[in-house]
Amino acid sequence: MNIHLQARGLACGRGRHSVLRDVDLTVPRGGRVALVGPNGSGKSTLLRALTGVDRPHAGEVLLKGRPLASFTARERARQMAVVSQHEAPPADLLVRELVALGRLPHRSPWSSEPVDDHAMAALERLDLAHFADRAVDQLSGGELRRVLLARALAQDVDLLVLDEPTNHLDLRHQHELLATVRDLDVTVIAAIHDLHLAARYLDEVVVLHQGRVHGVGDPEEALSAERVAEVFGVHVARVRHPVTGRLHLLVEPEEVVVDPARAMPG
């Protein structure tokens, strides 16, 4: 297997306290991995360590076999694009200027050539070209999320790291964005709240719980009813869509007691 990103015995957290310990993770080239877990389970923390923003407390991260700590910021930016959850760009920056910042790792800081071709291509890819001349503060939260993804695409790398990419997006754009990401032919690591979206658009699910990796596997395996109940404290019924046959999760806060008398046949 061609390994793209690997974590070995990783412990990480903000400050001195380790939120996560003993994380082993292997992401193959072209793999699409979802990190799921309840609030505070360390999804963002793990992403910060995997992208080299925070130094891990223990263990190491290997990017294409080379320790991530040995990359300069610029080398790293040519390898991976990160879309964080809480970016607040200056209000008066235009969308095309914001997206063109994705070209920074590829040009010398003093080059004056307007490398806007990649930026515009990225905007068009996400159907955002008509926003190009808008100022950032004229975007809704969801539009900004998509613009930030466009900047990551403009970065032109083969590893995308996304922290809650579907936050603030309406239903149609949640699906469109994840479908776009899926079709990109790049390796993807995404922290994601919505288990259904995780199962639908990503190939592998990593469940984080109580400071550890609680389970890894393909969506059907990793998101078993028992594990979801234990980790998230809700009860799911896994049902098939009547037409497509796809897996859907029906969520109930309390355990549903099946009354045999009312059970539907079949």
Next chain:
Amino acid sequence: MAHSDLTTRRDSAGETTAVPEPGTGNDARTAGPVPAGMRRVPVVPLLIVSSVALLVSLPAGTMFGPTHISFADVVDVWQARITGGADGSVEDRIVWNIRAPRVILAAIVGGGLAVAGTIVQTLVRNPLADPYLLGVSAGASVGATAVITLGVLAAAGTWAISAGAMIGAVLAAIAVFGITLSQGGLTPLRLVLTGTVLASAFSAMASYLVFRSAEPQMAQGVLFWLLGSLARASWEQLLLPLVVLVAVLVPLVLIRGWLDGLLTGADVAEGLGVPVARLRIVLFVSQAVLVGVMVAVSGAIGFVGLIIPHVARLLVGPLHGRLLPVAAVLGALFLVWVDVAARVLAPPQDIPLSVVTGIVGAPVFLVLLGRRRYRFGGES
């Protein structure tokens, strides 16, 4: 523009039928036309026009003062001096020996403070920051006050106040830098906190020096220096500030891409390959050197470093390749005419420059504040 507005409206109308976005849905904002404050002025024409205006303002500024000299005479003097044939007349001496260095110094200091303001605003990611935020000028004022009230550095003669201010600025910059770095790095929050606190401490020290001096004349001397004046300008004084301004401005314009990256915040900038920690050190040192030198030659002139970067940003946007040169030229132009006003408003006295910049600047700034949206504490 019209076309994109149309598509915009249709798009956002479509969005309102979808699931509302918690806390972010604001369709009035999404669908509205581009507000006046967001229109950009093309940078090259703006730079050409303002540079020409500056080049005309330099000789024009030397017309004004207690003795009015006609523009024709001024042009004669400048022509004669530049071609090497000075006639040594009264006009020649007033224009060339007294007013010309003063006007040129006004341009350099105005440009320098505007660039310093731009740097500090980028460094602390706040468009309301000014070049005196990080304590350097307060340190300079302690040095200058010590020279005026205690007579230290008397051996340096006419340069004593500048030398004192420079030493104070350097010590203050080292203190702010060291303390901020030791408490977790040059982050915007740390810089603002440390800078503000130390600036208060330095101001208290300067006040104490004034308070304990016996002569009221000294207090007035200190006040005059603190409020800024170019009355002591001389040809020999111009070289250092000019060299410092060019030496800071040119490299920063060259690494403008990294400065632009910093606009998005430290983590994101790092993700875009910007060496954030080193860049912050470069920016801190740049503003410290600029502020130290400019304050040393002119006192602490207020408002220039706050308003001019702001106006420049409203005109050409936040990207530094445009912002820095425009701020420099506009700052120069602005201070040349502020200094003219300082000379002619209450003859034969010079009004301190901060008085003029404050009176002109406060209303201008209020108008600008009204036109622009700000975020503060998460609210806009």
